[in-house]
Amino acid sequence: MEVFMVERSLKGIPMDQLAAAQQRAIATAQEMTAAGTPIRYIRSTFVPESGQCLCLFESEGCEAVKALNEKAEIPFNHVSVALDLTP
Template sequence: MGGRSLSRDAEGEPDRTVARTIAAVAEMAASGKPIRYLRSIFIPDDETRLILFEATPAEVVVATARQAGLDPDRVAQADSRERLAPG
């Protein structure tokens, strides 16, 4: 998972960020790097964006983010569990 501050004034930036990220992931995957784009979460009130990838090792995430024109503040390993709501 990569995280970075995002200016509140960046109109349309979330869509551009996602497009650049998906393109970078496709290029990295085509060159044999084990990475997959999962999702992006934008939190405008906190000026934050989280971009979730599936990749090993973490250096692949950093290289992909840089190729997408991003400079992540940090890259962290995340673990996800999905729990289905009753009903």
């Protein structure tokens, strides 16, 4: 499986809506995995001032990551392969 970065522009989003979106991403990943498409939400980084949000997912392909975000109704600008360098 590879790591994918999802880029989002969420300027002005209230924190409760951001938290709800994160919970939808986690729940949708669990649903998709149970249905046979392995995918895992790793974490998000949000910059309140600019609204930039970067989310990491582990999956077998980019299309599954896009499908998760569409199903969870979380807007995104771009999905790309990334290297998670967390020690």
